[in-house]
Amino acid sequence: MTDSSALMARRREVHPVAYYEDYKTSVPRSPSLPLLSMESTFSEETGPRFGHGLIGKYDNNLICNYTQGAALAVGERIRVHGRVLDENARPVPNTLIEIWQANAGGRYRHVKDTYFAPLDPNFGGCGRTLTDENGFYEFMTIRPGAYPWPNRGNDWRPMHIHFSIFGHAFGQRLISQMYFQGDPLIDLCPIAATIQKRSQLDRLVAPLDLQNSRGMDYLAYKFDIVLRGSRQTMFENKMEGM
Amino acid sequence: MVQPLDILVETPSQTAGPYVHIGCIPSFAGVDGIYPEDLGLSPIEEGVKGEVITITGSVFDGTGWAMRDAMMESWQADAQGLYPGQEGADPKLSGFCRFAADKDSGEFTLRTIKPGSVTNRGGATMAPHINVMVFARGINIGLHTRIYFEDEDNSQDPLLARIEQRPRVDTLIAKKIGDGSYRFDLRLQGDGETVFLDL
Ligand SMILES: [Fe+3]
Numbered sequence: 300m301t302d303s304s305a306l307m308a309r310r311r312e313v314h315p316v317a318y319y320e321d322y323k324t325s326v327p328r329s330p331s332l333p334l335l336s337m338e339s340t341f342s343e344e345t346g347p348r349f350g351h352g353l354i355g356k357y358d359n360n361l362i363c364n365y366t367q368g369a370a371l372a373v374g375e376r377i378r379v380h381g382r383v384l385d386e387n388a389r390p391v392p393n394t395l396i397e398i399w400q401a402n403a404g405g406r407y408r409h410v411k412d413t414y415f416a417p418l419d420p421n422f423g424g425c426g427r428t429l430t431d432e433n434g435f436y437e438f439m440t441i442r443p444g445a446y447p448w449p450n451r452g453n454d455w456r457p458m459h460i461h462f463s464i465f466g467h468a469f470g471q472r473l474i475s476q477m478y479f480q481g482d483p484l485i486d487l488c489p490i491a492a493t494i495q496k497r498s499q500l501d502r503l504v505a506p507l508d509l510q511n512s513r514g515m516d517y518l519a520y521k522f523d524i525v526l527r528g529s530r531q532t533m534f535e536n537k538m539e540g541m
Numbered sequence: 542m543v544q545p546l547d548i549l550v551e552t553p554s555q556t557a558g559p560y561v562h563i564g565c566i567p568s569f570a571g572v573d574g575i576y577p578e579d580l581g582l583s584p585i586e587e588g589v590k591g592e593v594i595t596i597t598g599s600v601f602d603g604t605g606w607a608m609r610d611a612m613m614e615s616w617q618a619d620a621q622g623l624y625p626g627q628e629g630a631d632p633k634l635s636g637f638c639r640f641a642a643d644k645d646s647g648e649f650t651l652r653t654i655k656p657g658s659v660t661n662r663g664g665a666t667m668a669p670h671i672n673v674m675v676f677a678r679g680i681n682i683g684l685h686t687r688i689y690f691e692d693e694d695n696s697q698d699p700l701l702a703r704i705e706q707r708p709r710v711d712t713l714i715a716k717k718i719g720d721g722s723y724r725f726d727l728r729l730q731g732d733g734e735t736v737f738l739d740l
Contacts, residue, residue, distance in 0.1 A: 305662075307548075309739060314554050315681035324679030325556075327603035331730050334739035337703055340661045342672050342687075343740055345624035346616060347581075347637035355576065364575050386549045397580075399564030409560045409570045410644070411610070423572045425564045461557065461564055469616040469672055470740065474683055476555040490556060493681045499553045525549045 304529045306339040306470045307386055315493030322489040323450055343470030344529075349395040351429060358427050361398070361440035365423030372422035374403030374441025376517040379477070379505065383434045383464060386528030390434025396524075397463040398438065399425040405446030405456075414446055439517065445484055457484035457491065466526040477522045478504045554682035561612045561676055562641060569641050581639035584617065584653045589633035591620030591654035596688065596715055596723045599647045600675060603730030607647030610677050614639050615651055615688075617671040622657030655690065661699075668698040670713075675727065685738045688725050689714045704736055712736050 317329035357364035362372050379398075383391040401407045401424065404416035408424045422441070430436045440460070447455050459476045466472065478485050485491050485504065494500040511519035562570035566579045585593070599607035615638045618624050619631035640649050651671075659667045671688040689695050691714050704710050712735045715723035727735045 306740075310550060311739070313550055315556075317681055319681070322556075322679070322681075325681060326679075327606075328608075328677065328679035328729050329603075329681075330684070330734060330737050331603075332734050332736075334737050335700070335703060336739040337700060339740045340667060340700075341624060341627075341659055342616070342618075342667070342670070343685075344662075345626055347635065348626065349580075353580075358576070365572075367574070384549060386551060388547060388549050397564045399560065407560045407563060407570075408572050409563050411559055423563075423567070423575050425567050425572060425575060427576075461555075461561070463557075463564055469674075470685075472614070472674060472683060473552060473554060474557045474561075474676055475552055476558075490681075493555070494553045499550075502552060503555065525552045527551050528548075 304532050306343060306468065306527050307530050308336070309527060313496065313499045316495060319489065319493045321451070322493055325493065339470050344468050346465060346467055346469040346471065348393075348467065349429065349465070350393075353395070354427065354429055359438040361400070361422070361424065361426040361438065363421075364426055366421050370421045372402065372441050373419050374422075376439070377442050378437060378439050378511070378513075378517045378519045379460065379522055380435070380437035380508075380511065380519060381522040381524060383430050383436065383524045383526060385466070385471075385526050387531065389528070390430070390432075391466055391526055392430055392432045392434055394430050394467065395427060395465045396430065396436055397425065397427045398440070398460050400440065400443040400460045401446055403441050403444050405444030416444065416446070442479070445482070450489060454489065455484050455487070457482045457488050462524070464524055464526060468527075471526040473524075473526060475524075476503060477520075479520065480504055480506045556678060556681050557612065557676035557683070559610050559678040565612055566639055566641055579639065581614065581637050584615065584634060584636050584638040586633040586635070589619075589654055590631050591657075592721060594653060594655050594721045594723060596651045596653070596725050597648055598725040598727065599649065600642060600677070600727045600729065608642055608677060609644055609647050611642040611649070612639065612676045613641070613649060614674045614676075615653070615671050617653065618656040618659050620654055620657050622659040622669075624659075665699050666697065667700065668695045669693050670698075680729075684729070685740070686727065686735055687713055687738065690717070690723065691715060692717050700738075709736050
């Protein structure tokens with residue numbers, strides 16, 4: 300269960316704006332009225348929990364999970380690792396992280412993706428893992444390719460991995476994307492630019508972590524994640540409105 | 542100079558994109574064989590207590606088009622108003638469900654049980670409701686809202702009471718369309734825009 304204190308209010312200024320002209324699909328899909336703000340309740344302070352029983356042997360290895368270990372996907376082998384903390388800098392243990400991504404050629408295994416880069420018969424493109432008791436997680440994958448998308452005439456998504464993180468409360472739920480250090484397409488991408496503060500966008504760019512790479516095997520990238528925290532208070536037994 | 546607060550800042554969101562299903566509902570995207578089944582197929586199991594209900598609806602964009610690519614998640618209490626993890630909660634209710642707008646019609650269906658009223662920290666009672674998040678291409682940060690029910694007493698609900706423009710309350714209330722079946726449409730923008738939450 301949750302500790303009985305409210306979630307800290309979301310700092311909306313670090314998040315992307317809802318309406319961003321250069322990301323055309325956001326134009327009809329952004330609420331035009333303000334969100335309704337109030338203190339969180341049990342409805343947001345509780346959330347689904349998933350146990351280790353959920354995670355299969357190959358779930359955290361996208362290089363081989365599509366074939367259940369029988370064959371390897373094409374691409375640059377990488378290990379992504381990091382830590383999930385909350386805003387109080389406390390580790391978020393045993394929380395589910397789901398990832399999905401394009402293959403090395405920039406093609407998704409999805410009925411709606413019609414890009415002519417070929418599918419890799421050995422790559423599905425999704426995986427999942429749980430953080431450990433100290434909030435650490437890792438998974439193996441191949442570096443996804445950049446891909447073109449219909450927006451303006453010549454828009455390309457930088458290489459990225461989609462992340463879905465649960466936390467322990469429904470109000471902590473977060474979906475985001477990890478980018479790669481040094482990718483020149485980050486600066487040109489209207490989706491990345493929906494985050495208007497460059498210092499915040501930079502937090503989605505994973506650095507190459509050579510020390511944690513393994514010779515003749517894989518390169519490592521580090522990606523730390525922060526979820527909303529609970530307000531620390533010792534005065535929750537006060538009367539409503541006092 | 543002052544002491545540092547030592548408070549971190551939440552990681553910024555990014556859109557879930559058009560291929561969100563691969564990661565969240567892989568079989569919907571045509572990706573089979575990695576997991577035994579998709580996560581969150583149903584919020585209830587055989588033997589759950591309470592009235593089984595079905596909620597159908599669509600997510601409409603600002604042009605009135607029913608979106609074909611929306612992915613939604615729900616989180617709810619059991620028939621007594623207890624969330625999973627709370628003492629005495631119904632073990633047959635996981636409370637969490639994922640469902641997607643249909644590729645062709647844009648309609649979604651959520652089959653669950655009607656939750657009970659939830660007593661919040663501080664003792665205030667919230668009318669029965671289901672918490673919902675909507676993710677899709679073009680939505681840069683997941684949208685949070687609630688489904689209430691027209692055949693329940695919503696008059697004392699603290700969240701609904703906070704909505705200044707009374708007609709907007711209706712955007713959070715599922716309409717009863719039959720025995721155990723409800724209709725709930727979401728409108729992201731414009732006329733009848735759904736009340737989205739920041740809490
Ligand atoms: Fe993508």
